[in-house]
Amino acid sequence: MINAVEYIRHFISAEGRNLGNGILKVDALLNHQILPEVMQAFGQEFARRFASQRVTRILTAEISGIAPAVMTGLALNVPVVYARKKRPVTMSGPVYLAEAASRTKGGTNELVVSAEFLLAGDRVLVIDDFLARGQTSAALLNLVREAGATPVGLGCVVEKAFEGGRAYLHANGFAEVSVESLASILSMDDGKIVLAD
């Protein structure tokens, strides 16, 4: 069996590339190629960490959050919803909307979820590939609140701790939401990648 934490830590150390400006290239595992068995191990680890939270639904954002979210959903046996960045033609009816500031594009990204798939009474675990400044995570958690549901946790595969996502969530109304990352990066200065112990 794959140890999720050992795997991701080793992968970042051995194959992660620091592209500068806090950008970490882990395409071979998260953002372009997916190794399904590894992703399943990540999902099982999130399921273990949030086992006591009586999760009824998982929410993520397209695109790279989908694979870890689906594997967590498989382990917890709950539905997964992915927020869309553009409202597709098939999304009729009421929606919840949240905005997240975008670093790469400037301005804001919108996240949209159909009201059909986020219900008052749901206990929602948010899963994403990265936690960086916390903008996307906060937008997802805001969608949960807007629906009258309860955000019970946030799980991300890689946390860029030096970008302050946890503090941002704490300061923006989500202090009580439990945050779990499988690997945490303390610094990407000088072309290095320093992992937390």
Place this chain on the structure above:
Amino acid sequence: MINAVEYIRHFISAEGRNLGNGILKVDALLNHQILPEVMQAFGQEFARRFASQRVTRILTAEISGIAPAVMTGLALNVPVVYARKKRPVTMSGPVYLAEAASRTKGGTNELVVSAEFLLAGDRVLVIDDFLARGQTSAALLNLVREAGATPVGLGCVVEKAFEGGRAYLHANGFAEVSVESLASILSMDDGKIVLAD
């Protein structure tokens, strides 16, 4: 255990919505919400149908192809690659590019795959949520050819047979690629949804 074919056929009949112009709303299963156990059954069914093809890699397109592709990859124990519609900042180095005509947007969509993740010698199974006119499928199969790899099959959850995707692939150099769909729709005229037997 979930019977993939029965499930998708029943779902389309009971909950699929014909929005006109050949647009089928199946958001609750494929394009917005994902039921992980159902998706796993779809992946296992694709794995069974392509078991003899010695698949070494699965290729799909973001966004809604990711979940069925990952579950098929899990069943076949091979890596999955999802072609991107925009080249992300982390995608450095050589890429393969293909274009697919877009109905909703007009013009063309580009699909990009890093050359790192599609290798000559690979035997590639293309998985997607829909097969409609065959434009996206052909673009994915062209990416495989461009890499010098062998396209060994195309699996899609829902085929809109009345849009002629198979004939398009046949006429565009992929006559020998085996195509499998879990449910095939013969017609969406007059607000109805007619499934093939």
